[in-house]
Amino acid sequence: MLGLILAGGKSQRFGQDKALYQLNNQPANNITLAVNKLSLLCDQILVSSNSTNYLPLTNQLATLTHVKVISDQEPYRQRGPLSGLFAASLLYPQKTDYLLLAVDYPLISDAIIGTIASHANCYATTPYSEHYAIAHFSFSADQLQNFLKLDNLSLGNFLREIVHCQPVSFPDSVLFTNYNYPKETIMLPKSKMSESDFQKLLKITLTDLAIRQTVIENQLQQVNQEIHSLEKDNKLDQLERKLQAIKNDYQHYLQFSNPSFKLDVTAFKADSANH
Structure with a gap:
């Protein structure tokens, strides 16, 4: 080998x-x-x-x-x-x-x-x-x-x-983890994060998971329209496993989220404009 x-x-x-x-x-x-x-x-x-x-x-x-x-x-x-x-x-x-x-x-x-x-x-x-x-x-x-x-x-x-x-x-x-940006290599533990930063990270994570869920659900609909075959069954099984994993993660992170916290997107827009 x-x-x-x-x-x-x-x-x-x-x-x-x-x-x-x-x-x-x-x-x-x-x-x-x-x-x-x-x-x-x-x-x-x-x-x-x-x-x-x-x-x-x-x-x-x-x-x-x-x-x-x-x-x-x-x-x-x-x-x-x-x-x-x-x-x-x-x-x-x-x-x-x-x-x-x-x-x-x-x-x-x-x-x-x-x-x-x-x-x-x-x-x-x-x-x-x-x-x-x-x-x-x-x-x-x-x-x-x-x-x-x-x-x-x-x-x-x-x-x-x-x-x-x-x-x-x-x-x-x-x-x-596959790192694409240097800042991704630095992750603070929760004990060293402010509550605001922690809630911001949770909101971003939950939003990302919600988007992933929608994408997988759309893919499931497309595959369901295909002619029945073993390949179709395998695709459906793989997508359903991915979807369930996303739902499990969403529920896990949701329990730590503060419903009253509002994510300020203007900071992200300003940051994007500077790059």
Whole structure:
């Protein structure tokens, strides 16, 4: 099983390279955390980089003989996660078994990765999300290149349609947090938040859950209109599980909410105007 770490994203929203970033409560930066986790299961690891972080990553990992930093290759440079798979497939064109991990899952646990590694052709899911960048699967260079010729750059589509990966479900957890902005890496405990800030966070969370619920309910209506099939039944089951998880979370957070608290949206509008 060959480890493959996706570290070649542009990190535009984050504002700095995610692979080289270190969370306040972590002992090392994100690339070191990812390498350490995959090293428990893989004898060899490839790190997919971009033109900007190739040298810093190479220098940082130079003493690890089982780790090789690779860069995106034409004609699929900077085209998303499949660019990393394409670069790896040029080194290993035959069908190869990969354990995939994106560098921006710094909190993911060894137990979760071990569970994924123990299942063939699979990816991680939680009630709200599919985590295609936490996966275990086998593919060949020919399989990937034939897929890319269709001008389809979706990692999820490749895993589901070509490799026939199946989801492995996990409870929704902070361990699956994927950070997109630096401010998201700082979360105060309730004991250090003002009541106003705490209620504001609850309102935002409840609003987000309500929106998610509406989206899932609309998707359920659309799927219900499809012709009866096993695929339709599977879709309905997955959507209903997501919907129930959202409803459970909504009720959980609602009990802490103060009905009299009003969220001041003008602050958000002003903040958005400054960005």
